[in-house]
Amino acid sequence: MEDTTTAPVRQRVTLRVDGGERALEADTRTSLLDVLRDGLGVTSPKKGCDHGQCGACTVLLDGRRQLSCLTLAVAADGGEVTTAAGLVREGRLHPVQQALLDADGLQCGYCTPGQVCSAVGVLAEAAAGHPSHVTADLDADVVLDEAEVSERMSGNLCRCGAYVGITDAVLRAARDGEGSRP
C-alpha cells in the first residue's frame, strides 16, 4: 500500500441542527454522527455499530431518515438535521415518542432516538405512497400493518427485543395524523 503520511485536512461545516444554526471546523474524515455528538454536543443520535448496520444513529437529514454514521460531515454541509430531541415541540413529545411510551416500545432506550427518527421517516414515506418489500400490489396505495412496519423498520435493531412494542407504537402513531411531521 502507498505511503499514507498525509496531514489531516480540516474544513468548515455549517448545519442547521434541531432548528438552530451550528458551525465548526471538522476533519474531513469525521462522520456527521461524530460532529453532532463530539463537535456540537448533540447526543441524541447514538453510536451503535458505526457501520450502518444498527440504525442507532438515524437522523432526519433534509427531511429524510438517513444514517449519520455513514454520512461524512463535510458532505452534509449546508444540510438540515433533525434528531429525536429536536422533535419535541413546546415541551410536548412528538406523537411517535408518546406512542413509544404508551406501547412500552423500549427497555434500555439506547436505540430509541434512532427508532424515533426512523419511525417518523417511515410514516412520511408511507404517506407519500412509497411501497416496501412486502407491499403486494406496487400500484396500490400503501396501507401500514404489522408486516409493513416490521419490514420498514428493519434497519433499526433493538438488542432488548422491544420490537413488539415498537411496531405497535409506529402503528399507533400512524393512526395519529401528526406522526409523520418532522
Place this chain on the structure above:
Amino acid sequence: MRPFTYVRAQDAAGAVAAVAGDRDAGFLGAGTNLVDHLKLDVERPGTLVDVSRLPFDRVEDLDGGGLRIGAALRNSDLAADPRVRHDYPVLAQSLLAGATGQLRNMATTAGNLLQRTRCVYFRDVTTPCGKRDPGSGCSAIGGYTRYHAILGTSPSCIATHPSDMAVGMAVLDPVVVVLGPQGERRIPFAQLHRLPGDEPERDTVLEHGDLITHVEVPSYPAARNSLYRKVRDRASYAFALVSVAAVLEVEDGLVTDVRLAFGGVAHRPWRASAAEEFLRGRPATEESFRTAADAELATAEPQPGNAFKLPMLRGAVVAALRDLTNAATTGAGR
C-alpha cells in the same frame, strides 16, 4: 483512516477531470459503501470528489419509450417512481429487497451498481485478498464460503456482486451512460460488470475517472409481468444467498419471451442465457423451468460451503417462473 481532501463537484466534466488527473482521487456518492470502507481501511483515497449533488437526480421519459434514470437518484425514489412500479416491477422489487429504508434514502443508482463485494476477506485488511490488494491471492477459497460465488469464478476470486438492483436491471438490457476524460460512452449493461479472471481488483470495465451519469432502460412491455425473488438468511436487511430476476411472456401455454438473471452467485449480475434459450418455445411448466435452471447451472463450480446454492437457486427459478406463469394466465401481470 487516511486523511483526504474533500471537494464538492460543481459539474460533471469538472468532477471527471479532477478524478482522472489524480490517481489518488475517487468519486463520492452517498458514501454508504465507501465511508464504511474508509473506516475499515479498505479504501484509502487522497481526495474525494463529491458527485452526489450533480443534477442527475431524476427519472425522465425517453423518446420512443423507456426511462432515463439519473445516476445520483436515490434508490428509494427510483423504487417509488410510478413508472418503475407499473412498467418494470422487477426493478422496483429488486430495489426494495435491498438494504434498509435509511440506506435506500441515501444510496444512489450509480453507487448501487459500483458497490463492492461483501466478501469478509475483502473487508478484513488483515487477510490476503487479490481484489483489495492485487496479486495477494484469495482467502475465501478454502475458507468461509457461504456467501460466495458458484458461477464464473476463477482461482483468483470467488466474490459475489452484492447488489439486488443490478440483478433487476440485468433483465431489462439497459445502457449505462458514462462520462470519461475523452467524452461520453454508452456501455450495454451486460458489459459493465466483469468476471474476476486474473484481475479480481477490477469489478467493472470502467477506467479511473469514468463517471456514470445515467442508466437508460428501454421500453419493454413484457416486463410488466416480471418479479424479483430473493432468498436470504433473515426476512429483511440481509444480502442474497441467491436471487432471481425474471420476465416471462406465455401464450397458449408456451414461453414466448423470457429473461432471467441471478444474484448472489457470481462476480457480476448473472444473466442466465442458457436457461432463457432452453425455455423459448417450451411449455411453461415446472419441469421446463427446472431443466432450464439445470442447463444454466451445468457450469457451476460450488465451494464446500456453498453447494446448497445449487438446489436453492433451482427452487427459486422454478418458484419465480411458476408465479409469473400464473400471473400471465390470470392477467394479473398486466
